[in-house]
Amino acid sequence: MIVGIDVGGTNTDIAILEGSKFRTESYRTSEVLRNFSDFIKKSFGDAQAVGIGLAVWFVDGEAVKAPNLPAIPAIELDIPFILDNDANCFAYFSAKSLNFRHLLGVTVGTGVGGGIVADGRVYRGRGAAGEIGHTYVGGEKICKCGGRGHLEAYFGGWSLKNIKELVESGEIYGMAEFTLFCQSIANAVMILNPEAVAIGGRIGGRLDERLVGEKVSIYLPDEIDVAVKTVRDDYAVAKGAALLALDAISQNQP
Numbered sequence: 001m002i003v004g005i006d007v008g009g010t011n012t013d014i015a016i017l018e019g020s021k022f023r024t025e026s027y028r029t030s031e032v033l034r035n036f037s038d039f040i041k042k043s044f045g046d047a048q049a050v051g052i053g054l055a056v057w058f059v060d061g062e063a064v065k066a067p068n069l070p071a072i073p074a075i076e077l078d079i080p081f082i083l084d085n086d087a088n089c090f091a092y093f094s095a096k097s098l099n100f101r102h103l104l105g106v107t108v109g110t111g112v113g114g115g116i117v118a119d120g121r122v123y124r125g126r127g128a129a130g131e132i133g134h135t136y137v138g139g140e141k142i143c144k145c146g147g148r149g150h151l152e153a154y155f156g157g158w159s160l161k162n163i164k165e166l167v168e169s170g171e172i173y174g175m176a177e178f179t180l181f182c183q184s185i186a187n188a189v190m191i192l193n194p195e196a197v198a199i200g201g202r203i204g205g206r207l208d209e210r211l212v213g214e215k216v217s218i219y220l221p222d223e224i225d226v227a228v229k230t231v232r233d234d235y236a237v238a239k240g241a242a243l244l245a246l247d248a249i250s251q252n253q254p
């Protein structure tokens, strides 16, 4: 049994991999983080490995920023475990389940996360590679990370408070903020040249992949095409964390 844990701002989602099948559970993050290591030991002490996905940036192996989490949890476990950025977990799960070797994953929820899979492995740079939400799109609007003019300061749950309703009504597709989102994806596609862009998260998974794909292609050269796919699986991060933990104990470090 391999356990994947997605620690979100409100809910902590769990995917338990047994054989090739996942089963899922969900908890309140406030309960889970009260004593995170104890929670894991009590609930999943017999796991072979644990993968933990967090909305945290890791640079040179150290957790440096968690703009949308109450705290960076301290973790002490006797069983093997890995920690990774939640969007990296999402990108890895998407690449595996959609069967792409080169993929950009973009999550839209409270913030905008990003992860890169290159040649079937997660590309991290020094740790924080792929953070599309914190690339410059224009203006001087202050971002939660302290930077200015970042995509996340215009598009996403904390900057567009009613984004869920805007997506549901379809109004979002006519908005300048949506154009910024698609332009950012086009920029990343030109740098990474992936086969696919997978879009997920509580908000992103509910976007219309055809409309995103059409808008992205406007900002790309005619010769560069990319598949845009939405991943509507609330457990995608937890599943990706489990798959990364499995790879880690299989000596097949992604």
Ligand SMILES: [Zn+2]
Pocket: 133, 134, 135, 143, 144, 145, 146, 147, 148, 150, 152
């Ligand atoms: Zn930022």
